[in-house]
Structure formats: structure tokens, C-alpha cells
Amino acid sequence: MATITAQLTVSSDISSYGGPSISKTMTMTKAGTGNGLERTSGIQRKYLTDKKHVDLIQGAAGVVADMTVSATSSSAKIYIKYLEADTSKYVTIGFGDAKNNVDLAATANNSNDASFFELGRLYGDDWMIIPWDGTSATGDITVHPSSATTAAPAIIEYIVFFD
């Protein structure tokens, strides 16, 4: 059994009384147990050389061959970072169908009856960490860069931890 920890620290002076501030350490465990997650995709880097909407991480066996996630007992975690010094550039992170590489603007708006929904944007050097239910109908994680060329690709780093 492995021990994986993720320590989040957020400090802010937005409020005059201080904060919001967060200091939280998560130990990644298998669903419903105290046993640590022990599988990972390893740290991956993806280079996007055009502005198409594509899958970053596919559900089920899309991460690694032996990956299994369950809609009833999945405890997977995903960390994603957009490696870009220019903070005006962003990548849009979504769930579901990447619409065969078409422009994101052409896809449907958020809906519980659609095959895609938009989560949020990572601007230059932003990162995120979320749980992942990779088996739902909208389980694939998609990405759409605002700027990407062969000479200046959008570079995205990610790692998956799973049961």
C-alpha cells in the first residue's frame, strides 16, 4: 500500500479580516477504505500544436491498460497544469465528447443531456486537482487551447492516481 499526499495551501488578502486561507493535506485512498491508492499514470506531458478540441485523458483504459474505474467506487484523482508563461493564453478543460476535434465554440452549452460540459479555464501556469469518475457518459477529460502552433505548442502536464 502506497501513501500519496497532496498538500494544498491558499493564502489571500482579499478579505480585510484575512483570507480566504486554506491549508489542507489529502491522503489519497481507495474508495471507502483507509488503504492508499497505489497506481498512477506517471507524470505525462501533452504537446498540442493546433487549436483543436481533443481528449487529454480518456476514461476506462485510456490512461493505462490496467486502469479500472467504477461509477460506484472510483476514487481517482487528477492533477493538470498548463505550462505557459504568458498568462493571457489559456486552455479550456471540459468533460465528455471532444466533438471530433471541432472548435469548442461549436459544441453544445452545458447540459445534463449533452455529451460535453465545460469545467473551466487554466490560464498560463494555472493548475488544478480534482476527483475523477472516468466511467460516466461524460468521463473523458478534454482540452482546447486558445493558442497552439507547431512552433509554440500548448504544453499540458498531468498525472492520474487511481484504484
Next chain:
Amino acid sequence: MATTTAAIAITSADLLTDALSLSATKTLHKAGSTVGLDQTTGMTKAYLTATTRVDIFPQLIEGSIAFAGTSSWVYICNESEDETEYVVVKIAGNIIGKLYAGDYLWMPWSQREDGHGDNHHGDITIAPSVDTGMWFSWCCVNEGTEYPTENLATA
């Protein structure tokens, strides 16, 4: 200008042959700029005693003009200490994933307009796995807030 900084350190000494150590720090900016985010919902501490799915940011109206193209960051933590208790987090009515006891998420939120007019399909919702009471914390740091207008209707 306000300054909000988010940092993460992911470590494991025994997951792989060599130690895993991954860290990142970022100052939160308004969309496409280097101006710091300056609004927040504040940190909520809530004790939910039903498995009913609830909208945790009802004061934020997704898809509104105020939020179009803006930057928002969301923190949600399942504060339960019972390892069998979890919460299912959804956005747009679709599952992101489950947070088990002690788990949290930190993610951007587009609050994208829904496909059905005003059905709030950009909402972030949570549903506890048990109705015996679970503690949660959540917070949103953002750059635009549009509050619901007054509604005094009684029927």
C-alpha cells in the same frame, strides 16, 4: 490589488521506485491578465443532513454577463472522518467525481451558460452519501459576482 496564491505539493515516498515530488504555485489572476482576483464568497462550513443534491453557490448566477469570460476558482472539501462517507460532485448535472473523507478539489470554474435558458446547468452541486450528517467546506474566489434580484413573491 488583492493577492491570492495557491500552492500544491504532491508527494509519495513509496508509490514508485523513486520518490514522487511534484509542486506548483500560482497567483490567481483575472482572466487573461496579471491583475489579482479580488472577490470571494468566503469560506462556508456546512453540516448537511440529507442526501439531497444541493447547489453550493446559489448566489452566483452562472452564464450571466458578469461572469462571461471571467476567472473563478473553487475549493470543496469533504470534512468527514468516516472513510466510507463520500460526496458526489457534479457540474452541469454531470459527475466530476467523488470526494471521500478528507478529500478536496481545487479547480477553475467557467460557469458556462446552460443549454436550456435559465436552468442553471453551470451550477456546482454536491450530494452526501449519507443522511446522518456530514461536514463540508467550500469557497469560491472570483472576479465577478451577480446576485439574484429581490423576490418578494409569496405564491
